[in-house]
Amino acid sequence: MTRKMLLVPVLAWACSGGNPENRASCGFAGMAGATMALEQLRVGSKVLTEVPDAFLGTVPARVVGYGTVPALGSEGPDGALLAYDGPGFPRLPGFGLIMVEDSADTFKGVLIYDTEPPRGLPLLGGVTDGSYTVPLYGMRVSWGAVSTPRCPLFGPMDTTGVMTEGP
Numbered sequence: 651m652t653r654k655m656l657l658v659p660v661l662a663w664a665c666s667g668g669n670p671e672n673r674a675s676c677g678f679a680g681m682a683g684a685t686m687a688l689e690q691l692r693v694g695s696k697v698l699t700e701v702p703d704a705f706l707g708t709v710p711a712r713v714v715g716y717g718t719v720p721a722l723g724s725e726g727p728d729g730a731l732l733a734y735d736g737p738g739f740p741r742l743p744g745f746g747l748i749m750v751e752d753s754a755d756t757f758k759g760v761l762i763y764d765t766e767p768p769r770g771l772p773l774l775g776g777v778t779d780g781s782y783t784v785p786l787y788g789m790r791v792s793w794g795a796v797s798t799p800r801c802p803l804f805g806p807m808d809t810t811g812v813m814t815e816g817p
Contacts, residue, residue, distance in 0.1 A: 676800070676801035676805075677715075679798065679801035680712075680714070680715075680801065680803060681714065681715065683795075683796035683797055683801075683803045684714040684761055684763070684796075684803075686795050686796045687747065687749065687761060687789070687791055687796050687803075688763075688768070690789065690791050690792060690795065690796075691747070691768055691771075691789050692768070695790075696752070696789045696790045696791065697771055697772065697787070697788070697789055697790075698748060698750065698772075698774065698787070698788030698789055698790065699772050699788075700774070700788075701729070701730040701748065701774050701775065701788065702748065702750055702757040702788075703757075704756075704757035705723040705730060705732075705748060705757060706723050706724060706725070707722070707723060708720045708721070708722060708723075708807075709721055709722075709723045709732070709757070709759055709760060710758070710759035710760070710804040710805075710807050711732060711734055711736070711746075711759055711760040711761075711762060711777075711804075712736070712759070712760075712761060712762065712804060712805075713734075713736065713737065713738035713739060713740065713762040713763075713764065714761060714762065714763055714764065715738060716736065716737045716738040717736075717737075717805060718759070718804045718805040718806070718807055719734070719735065719736035719737075719807065720807045721733060721734045721735070721736070721760065723760075726775060726776070728775060728776065729773065729774055729775030729776070729786070730748075730774050730775030730776075730786055731775050731776055731777075731778065731786075732746060732760055732775070732776070732777040732778070732786060733778060733779075733780070734746075734760075734762065734777055734778065734779050735779065735780075738762075738764070739762065739779040739782065740762065740763070740764035740782075740784060741782050742782070742784065743764070743765055743766045743767070743784075744762065744763060744764045744765070744767075744782075744784040745762070745763055745765075745766075745767035745777075745784050745785045745786070745787060746760050746761070746762045746763075746776075746777035746784060746785070746786040746787070747760065747761045747762075747763065747786075747787055747788065747789060748760055748774065748786065748787070748788035748789070749761055749788075749789065749791050749796075749803070749804075750788065750789070750790050750791065751790070751791065751793040752790035752791060752792055752793070753792070753793065755790075758791075758793065758797075758803070758804060759803070759804040760777065760786070761803070762777055762784070767785055767787065768787075771787040772787070773785055773786070773787065774786050774787055774788050
């Protein structure tokens with residue numbers, strides 16, 4: 651009986667599929683990575699003052715605690731605009747954070763938080779779900795401190811049915 655009880659969690663872990671975001675350990679790692687990113691944001695030299703070129707088009711985005719979904723980055727009348735069509739979008743307070751890997755200067759995605767944004771950051775635009783819009787900021791991040799190959803901060807995106815216009 652005890653062996654069968656031990657086998658169930660092992661099978662559940664083994665069958666969690668190809669998406670690492672579906673594993674509990676990666677869920678914890680994603681929360682830790684999001685927290686580490688905020689810690690790095692306190693270093694003023696990490697703050698972005700411009701939106702990276704790779705932001706335009708289909709980009710990976712996720713609300714902290716939820717999975718990665720494709721979102722549509724564009725230029726709006728008040729700066730960059732990210733159209734997010736996924737789970738967990740915050741009402742105010744909340745904010746989006748463009749993530750650029752500092753060592754390779756590579757755009758990685760947009761992380762969306764459901765908390766008050768840090769003060770004093772340059773506003774780059776907004777993130778919207780069609781009903782609500784939260785501010786968008788940006789930062790350079792030491793990628794190895796917030797993401798690992800086994801549990802990436804932004805998981806694989808299913809681009810079937812990707813929106814071509816904002817919500």
